[in-house]
Amino acid sequence: MSYPARRMRRLRRTPALRRMVAETALRPADLVAPLFVRDGIDEPEPIASLPGVLQHTVASLVLEAKHLATLGVPAVMVFGVPATKDAAGSGASDADGIAQVALRALRDALGDALVLVADLCLCEYTDHGHCGLVDAAGGIDNDATLERYAEVALAQAAAGADIVAPSGMMDGQVGAIRAALEGGGLAGTAILAYAAKYASSFYGPFREAVDVTIAGGGDRRGYQQDPANLREALAEVRLDVAEGADLVMVKPALPYLDVLAAVRAEVDVPVAAYHVSGEYAMLAAAAERGWIDRSAAALEVVGSIKRAGADVVLTYLAGELAELLDPVRG
Ligand code: PBG
Secondary structure, eight states, X not given: OOOOSOOGGGGGSSHHHHHHTOSOOOOGGGEEEEEEEETTOSSOEEOTTSTTOEEEOHHHHHHHHHHHXXXXXXXXXXXXXXXXXXXXXXXXXXXXXXHHHHHHHHHHHHTTSSEEEEEEOSTTTBSSOOSSOBOTTSSBOHHHXXXXXXXXXXXXXXXXXXXXEEOSOOTTHHHHHHHHHHHTTOTTOEEEEEEEEBOOGGGHHHHHHTTOOOGGGOOSTTTSBOTTOSHHHHHHHHXXXXXTOSXXXXXXXXXGHHHHHHHHHHOSSOEEEEEOHHHHHHHHHHHHTTSSOHHHHXXXXXXXXXXXXXXXXXXXXXXXXXXXXXXXXX
């Protein structure tokens, strides 16, 4: 009689055995909830392509943030949706712009109980929908945009952001923001760099959430990364760390788990991954049709992002997962 060399199944027999030998575990503390706050509305509004996610009023945003904090979610990422847009994206750096109003309200209500991350970009605030300033020839003016990002960073930090998160993929954005924060007496504000951000087809629902249409049917391929490239992501990450990034991000998450693992191996700063709107929408749509089990799929997907190397996962599933992640049942 011959036996298998090693019986892998012995340690899979009971839930307690499986828990004991689990190599990774998802915790509420790993999660960041992206939240939308919209100027000029009296009631929170649903977002059709992101079922379960809302455009908040400042008041409902604060309530949601308090709820997330009680669930053990350590951080939120704030996106502002302004009432009016213009070519320079003025609202992004206005002290009374919606994101700044929201950050102050969150800080007042929650003190240091929740980490406040501010997405730093112009696209929610520009009438042309680009992440940077458009020049006379219709191109994106990189260096003029850096000056705007510096102004936005100062406004967000002054309003209470612990972390600013530049997402526009302009060259030199982290260095420009770091210098502005130091010069503005806000050296304690950290930078989460959207370092490897791809020109992805998974941002569609987000653009509905922030009311963005790119002028003339344009796209962001002139500044976001080509999905074909991995070495380029590592170069972006190295540059951002050299420029002073405190954390770096890979975005989207699931289609780029190889990039995430490579970034994790490359740097020693914390690595974040953004499970983006289209990734959430796919999961929500399949679950709505009864084709997959929503909770099980959510745990598996976000768990896989952690296993691939993320220290922090930004996900619209944050609150739901924190409720599912009972520390006893694990
Ligand atoms: C803005 C920004 C985008 C996302 C986060 N910040 C959209 C884009 O680059 O078009 C996408 C987030 C998501 O899809 O959930 N620069």
